[in-house]
Amino acid sequence: MSPTATAKPSSSTSRPAQPLPGGYAGKLLRVNLSTGKVWTQPWSPDEMREYLGGVGLGAKILYDEVGPKVHWDHPENRLIMATGPLAGLPVWGTGGLSVITRGALTGGATSTQANGFFGAALKFSGYDAIVIQGQAKKLSYLYINDDTVQVRDAAHLKGKDTWETQQALEAEHGLSGHRLSVYSIGPAGENLVRFAAIQGDYGHVASKNGCGAVMGKKRLKAVCIVRGTKALAAHDTRGLIQAADDIAHDLKTDPTTSTLYHWGTLFGVTNLYKLGVLPIKNYTTNVTTVDMAGWEPAKLRHGFDHRGHQCSACGMHHCHIQVIRKGPHAGERVDEPEYEGWSGAGWQIGVTDMEAVSWLNTRVDRACVDVNEFGWVCGWVMECMDKGYLTEKQVGLNLKFGDAEGAYRLLQMISHREGFGDILAEGVKRAAEKVGGEAARCAIYTRKGASPRGHDHRGRWDEMLDTCTSSNGTMESANPTHQTEIGLPGRINPFDGEQVARLTGGILGRRHFEDSLGGCSFTFRTRVEMLARALSAATGWSYRLEDAMRLGRRTAAILRAFNLRCGIGPESEYPSERYGSRPVDGPAKDHHVMDQWERMLDVWYETVGYDRKTGKPKKDTLHALGLPWLAKDLWRK
Secondary structure: OOOEEEEOOOOOOOOOOOOOOOOOOEEEEEEEOOOEEEEEEOOOHHHHHHHHHHHHHHHHHHHHHOOOOOOOOOOOOOEOOOOOOOOOOOOOOOOOEEEEEOEEEEEEEEHHHHEOOOOHHHHHOOEEEEEOOOOOOOEOOOOOOOOEEEEEEOOOHOOOHHHHHHHHHHHHHOHHHHHHHHHHHHHHHHHHOEEEOOEEEOOEEHHHHHHHHHHHHHHHEEEEEOOOOOOOOOOOOHHHHHHHHHHHHHHHHOOOOOHHHOOOOOOOOHHHHHHHHOEOOOOOOOOOOOOOHHHHHHHHHHEEEEEOOOOOOOOOOOOOEEEEEOOOOOOOEOOOOOHHHHOOOOOOOOOOOHHHHHHHHHHHHHHOOOHHHHHHHHHHHHHHHHHHOOOHHHOOOOOOOOOHHHHHHHHHHHHOOOOOHHHHHHHHHHHHHOOHHHOOOOOOOOOOOOOOOOHHHOOHHHHHHHHOOOOOHHHHHHHOHHHHHHHHHOOOOOOOOHHHHHHHOOOOOOHHHHHHOOOOOOOOOOOOOHHHHHHHHHHOOOOOHHHHHHHHHHHHHHHHHHHHHHOOOOHHHHHOOOOOOOOOOOOOOOHHHHOHHHHHHHHHHHHHHOOOOOOOOOHHHHOOOOOOHHOOOOOOO
């Protein structure tokens, strides 16, 4: 089939018919970009219960189909875009997308989530996931309209940013609003920037571990889905609606989530500053003379003209479109930054003008790089220039903390691999190693090459430990919600390494369960029991808390086994020098995580049931998780 041909996806070998659980389309869409072949693959109800969808499904496909010699840029690497059994159903925020692949920053497994409408549109088109392999002969995009699937020429989209790409495809197909979901890469993905992301629906980003670089290497500019016409039914509609109502009520009234319901993640700026967890100027300080009262959620939102831009089936007052109110970009429409946007495009690089942060954050999304890694890269350059470790001649411009326009220029250099931007496009770890000297000591990263989230983890040890030990290119477990539900303490001493490690290891699995359902981690910040009840009503299963945690821990073990096979082991589970440094001021200045790091690793390994020396999940752990085949793979010698 030629790269522009229309395909009615053919089915692979059929299986004996079994009743399909509610909430599932029942098919995986397979695309080989090298040959142009498109086909569907059924999967059984037993597989659905065992792996659910999202990262649960994606981890299994990745392990089965991507061998250790298939690196992130190999055509046979898989790019899996999956949703789960709640996507398209009336539970808040269930338009979720999980992207699973072998990532460009760590060279290991990636699981990163985005929201919007893609997951619901995919389900309504009759598919639970898309599995993409191969490499197109020229820049292409994937078009899906129910049973019609086309790999189309994308020459006219080359060089466009993600918003321009979506606008062009909306015009091309005569569809707009929620009738068409487009997830695409910007110039950064086309130019294989190692921290390129995949962005869609004007502001929703699957951002971690260079998944956009994988998409760019496949010469796939976008995946474009028309909202389909396929029916989607729940097993117990009344029970599902009751569970959805209970979840919504919990989000609106529980003290731990009600602020999130009203303001999204905006409250993170002031709250994390009080804890010493807001990253300021590349971890060089934890204090500021800025009046933080001006950064309260109401000030961040109501200081701009704005309107709601919520995701599929969502009642949260979360995502918004803003209008820049003053300054050189007055009148531009932008996506309201999440907390990590205010951090990575703001405080981390010393920019505290709200209009400038909001504008730069959207430019980062449109270029389509991870705003966290961009902040670590940009802040590193700013500090090194301030201290004389990098020169204007080396960098190509004079870049100081607080310079939003200069940061945008650096973004363009990175996105197009222009000058020093070619080095920075490799990510902060590789750039620092290449530059060397005193500059290398200022860089913030894990030894695996992963990017921390937009926090100063020197005041939040659970997130640093989780980031360094995780197998998915970002945090797997930290910052838990309702952990008492699974027998863990509601509060711990955040600077007691053993308590931190037991909590972080004890909660492993919850987030993987959430990320297998096809929804948003913010609307799923309720009790696991309630999510399991919604899943049971949707599918007809009897799914319980213990089933949910088992699914999550099983997924974590598969991702870890994949990474071990890729050569990523315990020796890389450490922060860089600056990342693990002692704060010079602020609330955490009397605490140094590295004083307890080795003991924290020992306790974490004991808690999750993995072998400390090899990094492997132990045999009895794998058998308890129902993974005898993985035990055989890992322990055959």
